[in-house]
Amino acid sequence: MPKRLANTIPHATSVLISLTLLPLLLLSLLLLLPGCAEERQQSALHPEGEPAQIIAGLWWFMFYLLGAVFIIVMGVAAWAVFRPRIEPGEGDADEPVGDRFIIVSGIALPSIVLVVLLVYSLTVTVSLRQPDSAVTIEVIGHLWWWEVRYPDHGIITANELHIPAGEPVHLKLSSADVVHSFWVPQLHGKMDMLPDHVNTFWIQAGRPGTYRGQCAEYCGEQHARMSFHVVALERDEFDQWLARRAQPAREPTTDVHRSGQRAFMEAGCNTCHAISGTEAHGRAGPDLTHMGSRPSIGAGQWPNNYANLAGWIANPQSLKPGNHMPRSYLDAxxxxxxxxxLLSLE
Structure with missing residues (x-):
């Protein structure tokens, strides 16, 4: 094989690989773009609170900085692939790569980039220190739902947090079984929830609204269906919500409701669930004191309406296999x- 042809083959191969990979990279980016334009209810890149804005700022800083590094590296790689070839013995083809280039591109520039990232990330960490808060909420992760307590007000609910908008809220996070992770992308980062240990955390919503949260640590069969919602209210509305939720469950006012309360107790539902003001004091499952006012069931999976709730009571395993609530054998x-x-308990 001629010497010049032998030197040309590796060059042609490199060009072919580059021309193949570049369109694939661009196509991958284009396929990801639609995901950025749809539902923003659980997007860390669309923050709605101060801590989430700080974290998003770090993300965008890293994106632009490392994007610039990527472009420079790809530019150098393209120059290496497409630059004119010099045959051995011609010009400076036998001269080694300069030490200055190696020191600058291989040591100095990467060190500067890493130091800049370290300093900025430390600044972000300091700015995320927990501020003082007038509201404390305890959140306990279960398989696969969330127990929510307001210890200063004697309120216990499930799968939803109500907070005052514009104020930091102190959270005490723990787990009743396995490791879970509390994450509301639009309000803050992630925090693990550990058995027999309480992690302190905080969130803040900049304005009233509903924000979706999710367990961010794989915890078993129904991990993907372990979500919750944070409802941010104006302060006066939040105070009104606290006052309503601190009240015991509404007394049955119709024959159907009285029969339903009696059937609830006789079926043994009270051994796992609590309803304040009644003989139901169970703690294995969610507190049902104000069940009728909740927007969803199954840890945020289905709207709370008659059909879904009846289906859940009859056979929860068909909707969420593996959960700890057994199938009931009630007549129609x-x-x-x-x-x-239960729907009357507002």
Missing amino acids: DELHEITTY
Whole structure:
């Protein structure tokens, strides 16, 4: 094989690989773009609170800085691939790469980039220190739902947090079983929830609204269906919500509701669930004191309406396999009465 042809083959191969990979990279980026334009309810890049804005700022800083590094590296790689070839013995082809180039591109520039990232990330860490807060909420992760307590007000609920907008909220996070992770992307980063240990955390919503949260640590079969919502209210609305939720459950006012309460107790639902003001004091499952006012069931999976709630009571394993609530064997009248009673608990 001629010497010049032998030197040309590796060059042609490099060009072919580059021309193949570049379109694939661009196509991959284009395929990802639609995901950035749809639902923003769980997007860390669309922050709605001070801590989330700080974290998003770090992300964008890293994106632009490392994007510039990527472009420079690709430019140098392209120059190496497409620059004119010099045959051995011609010009400076036998001269080694200069030490200055190696020191600058291989040591100095990467060190500067890493130091800049370290300093900026430390600044972000300091700025995320927990501020003083007038509201404390305890959140306990279960398989696969969230227990939410307001210890200063004697309120226990499930799968939803109500907070005052514009104020930092102190969180005490723990787990009743395995490791979970609390994450509301639009309000803050992630924090692990550990058995027999309490991690302190905080969130803040800049304006009223509903923000979706998710367990961010794989915790078993229904991990993907372990979500919750944070509802941020104006301060006066939040105070009104606290006052309403601190009240015991509404007394049954109709025959159907009274029959439903009686069927609830006789079916043994009270051994796992609590309803304040009644004989139901169970703690294995979610507190149902104000069940009728909740927007969803199954840890944020289905709207809380008659059909979904009745289906859940009848056979929760068909909707969320592996959860700890067993199938019930109620007749049609009992199922109707219990469902109607729970929906009346507003």
